Amino acid sequence: MSPQETAPQHPADRPRVAIVTGGSRGIGHEAVKRLAADGYAVVIGYAGHREPAEAAAEDITAAGGRAVAVQADVADEQQVAALFDTAESEFGGVDVVVHAAGRMYLAPIAELDLAELDTLHRTNIRGTFVVAQQAARRIRGGGALITFSTSIVGLALPAYGAYSASKGAVEALTLILARELRGRDVTVNTVAPGPTATDLFLDGKDEETIARMAAQPPLERLGTPADIAEVVAFLASPAGHWVNGQRVRANGGIV
Numbered sequence: 001m002s003p004q005e006t007a008p009q010h011p012a013d014r015p016r017v018a019i020v021t022g023g024s025r026g027i028g029h030e031a032v033k034r035l036a037a038d039g040y041a042v043v044i045g046y047a048g049h050r051e052p053a054e055a056a057a058e059d060i061t062a063a064g065g066r067a068v069a070v071q072a073d074v075a076d077e078q079q080v081a082a083l084f085d086t087a088e089s090e091f092g093g094v095d096v097v098v099h100a101a102g103r104m105y106l107a108p109i110a111e112l113d114l115a116e117l118d119t120l121h122r123t124n125i126r127g128t129f130v131v132a133q134q135a136a137r138r139i140r141g142g143g144a145l146i147t148f149s150t151s152i153v154g155l156a157l158p159a160y161g162a163y164s165a166s167k168g169a170v171e172a173l174t175l176i177l178a179r180e181l182r183g184r185d186v187t188v189n190t191v192a193p194g195p196t197a198t199d200l201f202l203d204g205k206d207e208e209t210i211a212r213m214a215a216q217p218p219l220e221r222l223g224t225p226a227d228i229a230e231v232v233a234f235l236a237s238p239a240g241h242w243v244n245g246q247r248v249r250a251n252g253g254i255v
Contacts, residue, residue, distance in 0.1 A: 015066075016143075017041045017091040018236065019083060021074050021101040021131060023056065024049035027148070027193070028100030030229035032056055032067070035098070038233060041066035041091040045083050047073055047101065066091060074101045074127030084134045095143040096236040097135040099128060102148060109161040117162050124166035132177055141185040144236050147174050149192040149247060167192075171247055178245030187244040189235050193228050 018035045022028035023044035029052065036042050042060065044067060046053035053069035060067035070086050072079040087094045103123045105116045128147055135145040149167040152160045171190050178188035231248060234240040 014092065015039060015041055016095040017043070017087055017093055018096040018098060019043045019045060019087050019094060020098040021045040021072070021083075021127075022047075023069075023098075023100065024053035026100070027225045027228045027232075028098065029056060030225035031098050031100060031232045032060075034226075034229040034233045035096070035236065036060045036063075036065045036067060038237070039065075040096065040236075043067070043083065043087045043090070044069040045072050045074070045101065047071065074099070074131055075122045077130050077133070080130050080134050084138050088138070093140050094135070094138050095140050097131065097139060097143075097145045098232055098236070099131045099135075099145070099147045101127060101131075104163045106159045106163065108159055112162055120162055121166050124163075125169045128170050128173060132173060136177060136181060139184075139186050142238070142241070143185075144187045144189070144241070145174075145177070146232055146235050147188075147190040149174075149190045151192050151249065153192065174247075175245050187235070187241055189243055189246050189248055191228065191231055191235070191248050 016039070018040040020028050020032045020035070020042060023032045023042075024046040032042050032044050033056070042057075042065075044053045044057055046069060050069070050071065053071075057067040057069040068086065068090055070083050072083040074080060084094060101123065103120045105112065105120050107113070107116075132145065132147070139145060147170050149171050150164065152164045153168050153171065156164070171192075174188055174190040181188060235243060235248065
């Protein structure tokens, strides 16, 4: 049976449930906090940073919300299936999936270690595909899948060849899945942040390089993870449900 035939529906009076991969740090972590503040029950997916993921779940629970942290390699289909199983067993289903997990290696194309290329693509491409498969099968009507690209796909800065190529693949996958899920009342979009103050972006860069990249038109400033989380919250909400199959450029807002 096709996903269109098997997709569960979401009663209007039932609390919404979100899965956030890469939820222990950076944009994913801010998305976890923002969605929890909006009343979502949140499954915090993480790969290696157990302590901040569990701390986030504890903070949400202490504040009266619902959250659980689950370790999962996004490129492992069994672990990702278990992540979705947890959302269904703990909270009753899945309404929103925010796929923020990713890797970045920087090097000129001529110099990039192909082992690093394989690792990057395993997480960024295969991982996105694996998460998207489960999302397509399990998100309830009225829900949303939000993936992450990057402004670098358009800016084409040197040393970002492998990373940009992987995110270009994410954009293509996102657009096609949006069309495949047509009629399901499920939106599928990718957010393409500009330079954002995360560990992934800041690592290995000096202040001059960061400032120069942030000033590239049309970005013009260094965003924060909280900025991007606001965009995620909008796309996850009923108010953002008219946006589908789009590359949403974001650097503190939709531009």
